[in-house]
Amino acid sequence: MTQFFEDICIGDVLDIGVHTFSPEEIIRYAEKFDPQPYHLSEEAAQQTHFGRLCASGWHTASIYMRLLVLKNQEIERAARQRGAPIALIGPSPGLEELKWRLPVFAGDTISYKRCVSGKTESRSRPDWGIVHGENHGTNQNGETVFSFKSNVFVQRSPR
Amino acid sequence: MTRYFFEDLEPGQFFELGTYTVTKAEIIEFANEFDPQPFHLDETAGKASILGGLAASGWHTASITMRLLALGFLNNSSCQGSPGVDKLVWRKPVLAGDTLAVRMEITSARLLKSRPGFGMINMALETRNQTGAVVMTYNNPAMFTLRGEAV
Numbered sequence: 001m002t003q004f005f006e007d008i009c010i011g012d013v014l015d016i017g018v019h020t021f022s023p024e025e026i027i028r029y030a031e032k033f034d035p036q037p038y039h040l041s042e043e044a045a046q047q048t049h050f051g052r053l054c055a056s057g058w059h060t061a062s063i064y065m066r067l068l069v070l071k072n073q074e075i076e077r078a079a080r081q082r083g084a085p086i087a088l089i090g091p092s093p094g095l096e097e098l099k100w101r102l103p104v105f106a107g108d109t110i111s112y113k114r115c116v117s118g119k120t121e122s123r124s125r126p127d128w129g130i131v132h133g134e135n136h137g138t139n140q141n142g143e144t145v146f147s148f149k150s151n152v153f154v155q156r157s158p159r
Numbered sequence: 160m161t162r163y164f165f166e167d168l169e170p171g172q173f174f175e176l177g178t179y180t181v182t183k184a185e186i187i188e189f190a191n192e193f194d195p196q197p198f199h200l201d202e203t204a205g206k207a208s209i210l211g212g213l214a215a216s217g218w219h220t221a222s223i224t225m226r227l228l229a230l231g232f233l234n235n236s237s238c239q240g241s242p243g244v245d246k247l248v249w250r251k252p253v254l255a256g257d258t259l260a261v262r263m264e265i266t267s268a269r270l271l272k273s274r275p276g277f278g279m280i281n282m283a284l285e286t287r288n289q290t291g292a293v294v295m296t297y298n299n300p301a302m303f304t305l306r307g308e309a310v
Contacts, residue, residue, distance in 0.1 A: 033226045036234065038240065050240065058218065058221055062194070065193055069195050092217060100240075
């Protein structure tokens with residue numbers, strides 16, 4: 001998003017990017033942040049109802065963030081080349097209804113998308129607005145594995 | 160050794176899940192991999208932002224909270240994963256050097272009609288910093304098997 005708050009439209013869709021989850025990175029993330037058996041080894045996962053090694057839900061979410069930031073940086077570079085003004089993006093106050101709908105198994109390829117679902121003017125920060133999004137991650141079989149509702153501060157147009 | 164099955168968990172029970180100190184190096188390492196925005200990578204950019212200093216990615220705070228929840232509770236339980244989280248609020252920035260403490264309270268428990276032998280427990284998570292200020296809260300349902308149920 002390099003657009004200012006005023007220029008963002010409800011319904012705007014962004015293809016955020018694609019990521020394949022290797023067993024090595026699933027285990028590496030889990031050892032640091034989510035050391036539960038189904039995220040740590042194929043053998044341990046077979047003893048659980050997941051049946052196979054799968055990514056921590058927070059790993060799936062963190063990869064969403066990585067791809068979103070990289071996509072925004074790519075859009076920003078292109079805008080700079082055109083000489084277009086660039087809106088600052090602030091932090092996020094939080095999120096709602098984050099759903100891990102299906103496991104992300106080792107080897108799965110997830111495509112992430114965001115659709116703008118609403119906009120709120122910030123009362124406490126008049127130079128900023130909050131953009132609301134519906135976010136989805138879909139696996140290689142077309143199944144939605146991940147979704148959540150996001151909120152992020154975006155700078156208002158200085159004009 | 161599984162200590163907590165579905166039957167052992169009741170609304171009103173709470174658990175203190177330990178503490179974790181977040182270093183500057185870790186904040187930058189996590190941000191490089193998962194959230195490479197300037198205010199998570201660089202002290203000066205952090206100070207210039209709304210966050211007021213080099214601040215951890217919100218996903219990093221959530222990941223650290225997950226670690227404490229897994230080591231402090233879930234790994235002693237019959238937990239079989241979670242369908243998601245709701246109402247996650249990043250209330251205050253987590254800055255380099257902060258020590259986080261996590262508290263979990265059980266808010267509801269119900270048997271799953273769709274899945275005999277399984278129950279759903281709702282957990283309210285609260286992450287505080289060393290001054291006692293709440294930095295993050297969220298609600299997190301998770302599935303647990305009943306005592307004696309094979310998976």
